[in-house]
Amino acid sequence: MAAPQDVYAGIAPVTDFAALAAGEGYTALPDDWLVGTADIVSSTAQIAQGQYKTVNMIGAAVIAALANALQGAPFPFVFGGDGAAFAVPPSAGAAARRTLSELRRWAEEEFSVALRAALVPVATLRAEGVDLRVARYAPDPGQGAEAADYAMFSGGGMALAEARMKAGADAVPPAPPGSRPDLTGLSCRWANLRAQNGLILSLVVLPVPGAPAEGFRDIAAQVVEIASHLSRSGHPVPPQGPPLRWPPAGLRLEARATHGQGSLPRRLTGVLLFHLMAFVLLRFGLRLGDFDAGHYARQVSVNADFRKMDDGLKMTLDCDAATRDRIETVLRRGAEAGLIRYGLFDQAEALVTCFVPSASRDDHMHFVDGAAGGYTEAARRLKSS
Template sequence: MSDVSAAGFQFYDGIAPETDFDRLADGSGYRPLPDDWLVGVADIVDSTGHIAAGRYKTVNTVGAAVISAQINAAKDMAFPFVFGGDGAGFAFPRAHRAVAEDALARVIRWADEEFGFAMRGAVVPVGDIRSAALDVQVARYRPSAGVDYAMFAGGGLAWADKEMKAGRYRIEPAPAGAFPDLEGLSCRWTPMRARNGKILSILIVPRPGAAPGHVAGVAHRVLEITKHLDRGGHPVPAEGPGVGWPPEGLALEAHATHGSSSLFRRKAYLLAATFMAYVLFKTRWRAGTFDPSHYIRMTRDNADFRKFDDGLKMTIDCDTDTRQRIEAELQRGQAAGIVSYGLFEQDEAIMTCIVPSVSRDDHVHFIDGAAGGYTSAATAIRQAAAAASQA
């Protein structure tokens, strides 16, 4: 990475991470992206159809691959990104544009050739977003000592997503066979069954023109409702996620990381590697400096089960009474013209992971519902809007 490119990333390095998630609802700690930064967005075309066909874990893996490719392309530079279930958003300085666009183009090609998924991708200058009277503001939330996640506000990321779906700012696929570097992308943990009733995916977005303070009030009240749940509804059990062998996501990981070698050889390697890991996690035996008990605790604590992404997203382990109270609050907010919302229930949550190194604590873990999650919650919002327009 060039010195100029490295210097450009210092903006994000300068944002102090927030440890109180509630404070992020009212805009505390957010800073506007520099004018010369850009926003990248990507999603899977017809992800709802793939979900209906039972391919949601594949959808999640491809969505997370957008971030994995950008992390590897940025080397040791920290940058803001957010996982959306069937896609992702991220931001980067102008000096890094060619590298970021190449990584995104490679993911688009890989998704097609490995899984038959059509992906959209776009890169949008922040200046264009501000010309549309919106903004991109970012904060950093630290759920544990090992990792922090970017939070987005200002409406700009959502605007970039709409522009992408309209065919603007398009990134074309890389040439055939030009696959991304997805080293570290994995899907080895078993699905996490609800312990309180259902896994509830929640998506809350501001209505156009809604006062930020009113939107923050709705978010605060929803978060308050979840506080009586174990760890705020965290879907990962306190003892950590479960393991099985062979892991359900082994084939997906092989598709992500086989590179120029054969898929068969990569699967064989992963079968052996995951068996060794399975033994260590089951016995909790240490292997050199690797402590499986510590790694499992960090996996639990690092998981991103709630985030701000131009609105509040959560995937929580929720009982019926809590779900009803949340929905009643959201119905009031929607009736008042403050927010739109989507809810989706399922029996399990899943986790897709990016692990640069098992010897460090900065591995990231994206949580979503196992049967539709955020994508289905977003579909519920679109369906409600369509119904309202026809009424």
């Protein structure tokens, strides 16, 4: 049997998302692992001010900072739009706590955003009657050892950890003033993605506590099946990669997020020059050393996380109004039966925030959300379902 710290690394990735939606392929994490959660306190206000790209950048920063702190060691995480959650073995507990502390201080000082964060043992969550199981989903079955994969969670543990955090439990305090996480590889260079089929649908479906688990799984399977009839199952990122614009819309945002202890003007100049070179390479599909621009852009689409299981089903779909109505009919019936809660939110565009440790490898990660509120707005609408 694998040692506790090797549990996640030893899980074989699954390439069938429908099987994961049906509850197959999950492994229980050990009791001594720790669950970290972080989200923006005022995300609704940020959305109202048109700052959802900033919200997404901060959410993705949680993942990038911890990945850098763990020096590339695999760990399960999930991007939630206005935050993120993850699990780490006890050997990484100190690094996780330090990183969350630095993120809180960075968000406050760089963006005037209140980021809350918490860290709780899996055993504490199980003592309250939930479980924490994880699977690995590989979006591209054709990739080799460098394949990107994303964690999927079930059992209610992640949802409880988030609820505890919002109630003030398990809090991780901010680091001292001036502290900064390592956000190397975090970027938002791509232009927003216009819906090709009518609308971008952000969808959040959660099981009702105490309801039969098979009821939620059946509804999730129906939604996934309906989406499978869309072009590329509703994938909002074109096969050739997201559109390019010059200058990048997120240029200053990326510089602010990643300048660390250095000068913002110097970092802005560096980001500008880097993206100018990347723009030329990507625009003309050129190669530079180990970097193949055409392959990289296509891999952005392949690796994009437009659907996930996070103690529920979350999807960002490029779909038509008729498909949206079919999905809502299934969800409304499930809610009326007391099996699920759901939230839907329509918008015209999706956005992509990236974490690219190395552009010459295929394991770069791309977090997809609706551009006008996305998962955050869909989750806010859960109360009315």
